[in-house]
Amino acid sequence: MEQDVKITIIDREGESHEIDAPTDMNMNLMEVVRSYELAPEGTIGICGGMAMCASCQCYVLSDTELPEMQDDEEAMLAEAFHVENNSRLGCQIPITEQLAGLKVQLAPKE
């Protein structure tokens, strides 16, 4: 079995959670948030992970290297609200070993 990575997620209430994210389940950051129920069901990952709703927007607080933004993520973030320079869509960030030490904060609900 591959190793889990430790990442820190600050939920919408401001509470910080250090969690183990599996690298061998083909999961992305949005799905990890859902699996740990860090945001109520129905308020995150609404489109299912197609970069079409921005409900999984988060702010990246660590300098972890992340996969480059693709066109559809950029297009969605251009239309989303509460967007900052460090905004990313969780559904577009696959969990890999490179993510060890990642710290993100969930953006407010729209």
Add this chain to the structure above:
Amino acid sequence: MIKTDILIIGAGPTGLFTVFEAGLLKLKCHLIDALPQPGGQCAELYPKKPIYDIPGFPEVLAGNLVDNLMEQIKSFEPGFTLAERAETIEKLEDDTFLVTTNKGTQHNAPIVAIAGGLGSFEPRKPPIPNIADFEDKGVSYMVKDPEVYRNKKVVIAGGGDSALDWSIFLADIAEEVTLVHRRNEFRGALDSVDKVKELKDLGKINLMTPAEVDGLQADENGHLSSVVIKKKSEATEEIQLEVDHFIPLFGLSPKLGPIGDWGLEIEKNAIKVDNTLDYQTNIPGIYAIGDVNTYPGKLKLILCGFHEATLMCQSAYKKIHPDKKYVMKYTTVGGVTGFDGTKKEAPKAVVKAID
């Protein structure tokens, strides 16, 4: 008033397939959907994306799945109330339901099947604190009648196709069009982007990027009089612009909406149903199927919605015809007899003796 056997709220894949299963039981269906076309998310959000887990289809584009469903249910002649949102429900004395849309269209049926998916698609509203005060007083989230804007000063916000297209269209009609977008780049059809650039160079569209509308101000009648635009260059600059209309165009997002106030048991933004039997809600006669429902182990998959629709129709049949005896018949055996008089059936096998 529209009368039917099963009133389906939501014309996504689950709602459409319900028409087929109901049709096999000779029950007529009518569908209501807030979007102007059938297909739900499949048609609105991702028509060109492939789906790989529809049984029997190794790969099918979401838009093609909708086309196929429409073809499959055609002979059962479903009725549609499109571009209207189911707003209120009322139980009548004869135990049937009266469902009224936001445009006042009335529907009457003994059975209501909510196949509402994630909810009805509503325009996404920018988080400007007092924006709700200006709705119908200068702020609208869609362009219904372009004539409203003739010789007026209009601000459009957004960076997608609809923001570009309406800026182009209104440039000819309005006195002044200002397009505000958070980024310098636009994500729209290339010729729309080029056209906006051309109109900008001609001075027919004021382009403000990267910028955001940040505040709204009213005149003495409470009507919009000006907007505050925050322009993000090296130093953030605040511009106050006198306008008559502000049109934020940030696409659509699904909201459970008025259905949430129908007295149904809601859990995790979804409607609780009895998954041990027939997907009925806490109100007898109202069912919830597909992505809109929840029960232990629920999966929001199209294929699960199809199954739920099928069982729900059997239960609806028993409610509508409590005295009739019925056993399920395979379509291969019974064929499919449409309400339009057509009949599809398996060809009869030829029997021939060998001499």
